[in-house]
Amino acid sequence: MxxxxxxxxxxxxxxxxxxxxxxxxxxxxxxxxxxxxxxxxxxxxxxxxxxxxxxxxxxxxxxxxxxxxxxxxxxxxxxxxxxxxxxxxxxxxxxxxxxxxxxxxxxxxxxxxxxxxxxxxxQIDSRTLIDNFLVLSSSVDLKSDSASSFIRLVAAxxxxxxxxxxxxxxxxxxxxxxxxxxxxxxxxxxxxxxxxxxxxxxxxxxxxxxxxxxxxxxxxxxxxxxxxxxxxxxxxxxxxxxxxxxxxxxxxxxxxxxxxxxxxxxxxxxxxxxTLVIRARKLFADHEELTVREAAIVAAAHYPRGLEGFPVSTQINRIATIFGTLEYLYDLGLLTRFINDEGALVYRRSW
Structure with a gap:
C-alpha cells in the first residue's frame, strides 16, 4: 500500500x-x-x-x-x-x-x-484538549477544522x-x-x-x-x-x-x-x-489585566494586520505560545490569574 x-x-x-x-x-x-x-x-x-x-x-x-x-x-x-x-x-x-x-x-x-x-x-481525548484550550484562551470563535487539526497535529x-x-x-x-x-x-x-x-x-x-x-x-x-x-x-x-x-x-x-x-x-x-520575561511584562504596560487572546493580540499589534492577519493555525500557535509565557510569569509571581464568567483565564499584573 x-x-x-x-x-x-x-x-x-x-x-x-x-x-x-x-x-x-x-x-x-x-x-x-x-x-x-x-x-x-x-x-x-x-x-x-x-x-x-x-x-x-x-x-x-x-x-x-x-x-x-x-x-x-x-x-x-x-x-x-x-x-x-x-x-x-x-x-x-x-x-x-x-x-x-x-x-x-x-x-x-x-x-x-x-x-x-x-x-x-x-493525549487520548484530543477533543477535550481542544475545547478546553479554546475556552481558557478566550478563542472559541477560532474553533474550526483547521484549528482542531493543528492542535491534534502538534499536541495530541x-x-x-x-x-x-x-x-x-x-x-x-x-x-x-x-x-x-x-x-x-x-x-x-x-x-x-x-x-x-x-x-x-x-x-x-x-x-x-x-x-x-x-x-x-x-x-x-x-x-x-x-x-x-x-x-x-x-x-x-x-x-x-x-x-x-x-x-x-x-x-x-x-x-x-x-x-x-x-x-x-x-x-x-x-x-x-x-529577554522573553522582559518583553512579556511590557504587554501589561498599558493593561492591568489581559486574557490569553488579548495578550496575543497586543503582542502581534506591530504586524500590518495584527493577529487576525495570520492563518488560523498560526494564530493558534501564537496564542499557545503566549499562554505558556503568561503561565511562566504566573509561576514567577509576576502575575496573578483567575477564571472569568466565560471560563477564560485572565492574568493580572502584580507589580
Missing amino acids: EFESEYRWPGVTYNAIRVLEEVPQRYPFRSHIYRSTFEVSGFPFCRRIELYCIAEPGKRALILDTGHPDLCGFEALDGVQKTLRIPWSNIEVFLSHFHDDHDGNLLYCVQKGASKLYSGPT GKKAQTCTQGSRIELHGGETLSIAGYHFDVLLTPGHTSNHLCLLDKSKKIFFAGDHICDAPPGCMQYAINDHLVARYLESLAQLKELNLQAVYMCHHNPLRGSFEINRFISLIEGRYE
Missing part, C-alpha cells in the same frame, strides 16, 4: 546534504551513530532537519525521529535497510515529540514493518495513536533503551512540548536532544493549564549543564561537542528566556 501523509506541505523543497553518514569516532572505535542532514526551503518552522539512526549494521537499528515526506523524503529511512542491511523487522523508531517534521513519516515506518515505536504520552500525538498498541510503547521517563553498546536513559523533558522525550547515555555523556535544545526564538506552546512548560524547561536546561555532556545531537542544528560549547549554547537559550 502506498504511503500518504495526512498533512502535506506543498511548495516546500529540500536538498540532502548527507544521508546516513557515520558520525566520526576516535580510531579504532566506531560511533554506530548515523546522521542525515537536509536543507529545507519554504517550510515555516525550520530550514534544516537532522535525522539520526543508531545501528549495528546487518543486525538492529533505532531510528530517532522520522522526518516528513515533503521535508526530507524517505531516503534516510529506506537507507537503513538498503545501506545498513537491516530488515524493517529489526528496526525500531523513537519519537522525541509529535510535531510534523519529526513524526510525519511515522506511518510510513509502521507500514514498512518497523518492529516497535517508542513515544511519549499521547494523532499519528502515534493510529499505530497498533502492540507496536507502540509509551514512555514516561525512567526507562532504558540499549543498542550498539549504548545504554540510554529516557528523559521526559517538557518544554518544546508537554510530552517531549530525550535520550541520555550518562557514561558516554551523549545526549540526543530532539528539539529540547534548539536555536530558536524563546517560548513554549502550551495547551493546558498548570503544565508550567517554560518553568520545567528552564529547570531541565539547568540540570543538563551539570552533566558535563560531551556530545549533543539536535534535530535542527549541527552537533555540539565538549561541555564548554554545550553549556555556552544552553546559556544562550537561558538568556533568551530572560
